[in-house]
Amino acid sequence: MSKIRRSNNYFELLWVLAKTDFKLRYQGSVLGYLWSLLKPFLMFVVLYVVFSVFMRWEIAHYQLYLLLGIIIWNFFAEGTMAGLNTFLTKSEVMKKIYFPRILIVLASTISAFISLLLNVLVFLLIYLFSGMDLHAWMLFFPVYLILIYLFVVGISLFLSVLQVKYRDVEQIWEVLLQAGFFITPIIYPLMMVPEKYWFYLFLNPVTGIIQYSRKLIIEQSLPSLSGTLYVFLFIVFVVVFGYWVFNKLSYKVIEEL
Amino acid sequence: MMPIIEVQNLSKNFRIPKDKKYSIKANIADIFRRKDYEILEAVNDLSFSVDKGEFFGIVGKNGSGKSTLLKILANIYKPTEGNVNVNGSIAPFVELGVGFHPDLTGRENTFLNGTILGLSRKEVAEKYSEIVKFAELERFMDQKIRNYSSGMWVRLAFSIAMLVGTDILLLDEVLSVGDKDFQEKCFDKFKEFKEEERTVLLVTHHLGQVRKFCDKVLFLDRGKLAAVGETNEILDKYINF
Numbered sequence: 001m002s003k004i005r006r007s008n009n010y011f012e013l014l015w016v017l018a019k020t021d022f023k024l025r026y027q028g029s030v031l032g033y034l035w036s037l038l039k040p041f042l043m044f045v046v047l048y049v050v051f052s053v054f055m056r057w058e059i060a061h062y063q064l065y066l067l068l069g070i071i072i073w074n075f076f077a078e079g080t081m082a083g084l085n086t087f088l089t090k091s092e093v094m095k096k097i098y099f100p101r102i103l104i105v106l107a108s109t110i111s112a113f114i115s116l117l118l119n120v121l122v123f124l125l126i127y128l129f130s131g132m133d134l135h136a137w138m139l140f141f142p143v144y145l146i147l148i149y150l151f152v153v154g155i156s157l158f159l160s161v162l163q164v165k166y167r168d169v170e171q172i173w174e175v176l177l178q179a180g181f182f183i184t185p186i187i188y189p190l191m192m193v194p195e196k197y198w199f200y201l202f203l204n205p206v207t208g209i210i211q212y213s214r215k216l217i218i219e220q221s222l223p224s225l226s227g228t229l230y231v232f233l234f235i236v237f238v239v240v241f242g243y244w245v246f247n248k249l250s251y252k253v254i255e256e257l
Numbered sequence: 258m259m260p261i262i263e264v265q266n267l268s269k270n271f272r273i274p275k276d277k278k279y280s281i282k283a284n285i286a287d288i289f290r291r292k293d294y295e296i297l298e299a300v301n302d303l304s305f306s307v308d309k310g311e312f313f314g315i316v317g318k319n320g321s322g323k324s325t326l327l328k329i330l331a332n333i334y335k336p337t338e339g340n341v342n343v344n345g346s347i348a349p350f351v352e353l354g355v356g357f358h359p360d361l362t363g364r365e366n367t368f369l370n371g372t373i374l375g376l377s378r379k380e381v382a383e384k385y386s387e388i389v390k391f392a393e394l395e396r397f398m399d400q401k402i403r404n405y406s407s408g409m410w411v412r413l414a415f416s417i418a419m420l421v422g423t424d425i426l427l428l429d430e431v432l433s434v435g436d437k438d439f440q441e442k443c444f445d446k447f448k449e450f451k452e453e454e455r456t457v458l459l460v461t462h463h464l465g466q467v468r469k470f471c472d473k474v475l476f477l478d479r480g481k482l483a484a485v486g487e488t489n490e491i492l493d494k495y496i497n498f
Contacts, residue, residue: 020361
């Protein structure tokens with residue numbers, strides 16, 4: 001099919017779609033966008049009280065470790081959940097106008113990514129407030145943010161088309177996220193896990209991203225390069241695979257909406 | 258002259274399962290059973306072309322494949338077989354809407370839709386007041402679309418599709434919705450379209466409208482081309498069918 005659009009302003013379209021998505025996410029709520037900040041921080045407060053005050057874990061900078069872990073995991077969970085439901089929540093427009101379908105999945109993940117960036121900003125404020133200082137290693141942090149974003153995109157592409165065919169996908173993914181939250185060292189420090197299990201924990205690239213980000217920002221040192229390379233290759237594979245499946249199925253599933 | 262839309266041997270099949278299975282369990286349980294679905298040939302070996310500036314009517318009974326054909330032209334469905342060549346931008350208006358979001362205001366929906374149709378935000382801004390005026394919704398643009406009446410909804414959707422200025426406009430049963438005054442206005446607008454050499458594909462059961470505006474008509478019967486040609490001739494065939 002030849003040119004259907006007059007101009008190829010896909011970036012502008014992507015941006016408008018992402019902004020709309022962000023706007024609609026909290027529409028009708030009094031606190032609005034604030035929820036994108038409040039949710040992870042409320043979770044942080046609960047977990048901090050339980051583990052630091054009740055169970056008296058004494059770990060240096062535990063609050064920063066915990067907060068950073070929660071913020072990253074929260075993006076992973078919300079981004080993929082929003083992404084996988086794209087076809088169902090946006091069916092109205094997809095059934096009526098053509099535009100590259102991938103844009104709408106990207107838009108919902110970008111809107112979650114905006115929340116992540118806002119959260120990171122607040123994290124950095126708290127970080128400075130805790131008496132830590134800015135340092136050059138932080139400049140590498142965006143690398144990990146981009147990696148986790150790409151991971152969310154890859155998973156969303158794959159799951160979104162699958163979700164139209166099988167509505168079980170959402171339920172299964174929710175359980176996996178729930179399990180992943182505890183299997184990933186978010187609440188507890190990696191040190192508490194016997195070393196023989198580390199290998200398995202790091203199979204999940206989110207573990208790597210969270211650990212390496214902590215190392216970079218809080219411990220102010222260079223994270224494992226080979227580990228980062230593994231995360232990178234894993235994510236590239238997921239993105240390519242997700243894109244392939246999406247391309248193969250996205251037209252078909254629109255007929256089933 | 259090169260046709261603006263060219264359709265060659267187009268077929269579209271849908272697989273209609275006897276009962277739709279939405280869960281993995283139901284699918285696993287059924288793996289060893291014979292696949293139970295019918296093939297519906299919504300469009301069957303269709304060839305025709307539309308020239309630039311033509312008003313092209315599509316008539317046929319319910320279920321003859323008119324809407325499916327428009328959706329294929331709009332690139333929403335992919336053909337099962339055959340080729341479709343579209344040499345211009347398209348504004349589709351199918352299923353009485355352009356995909357508004359009920360929780361956005363009229364204004365936000367206009368910008369969203371204009372961008373999806375291929376305009377830049379700046380271009381939408383330039384056309385915005387004209388669209389609002391045409392839809393006669395000046396007072397309601399900052400209200401959420403969910404509070405619109407169905408008539409207001411369709412008027413806005415239709416005004417956007419008409420005024421974004423694409424080369425081709427696909428209209429599926431739209432003029433039956435607005436009131437008489439709005440219909441008149443649309444017909445006046447169509448006259449401008451003719452001068453601007455824009456192409457319109459009109460699907461409707463109102464044969465009077467077809468007779469009045471269309472240069473050519475395609476008559477579909479159960480997905481197959483029954484006749485195509487000059488309006489009066491084809492309509493006579495259709496009426497006597």
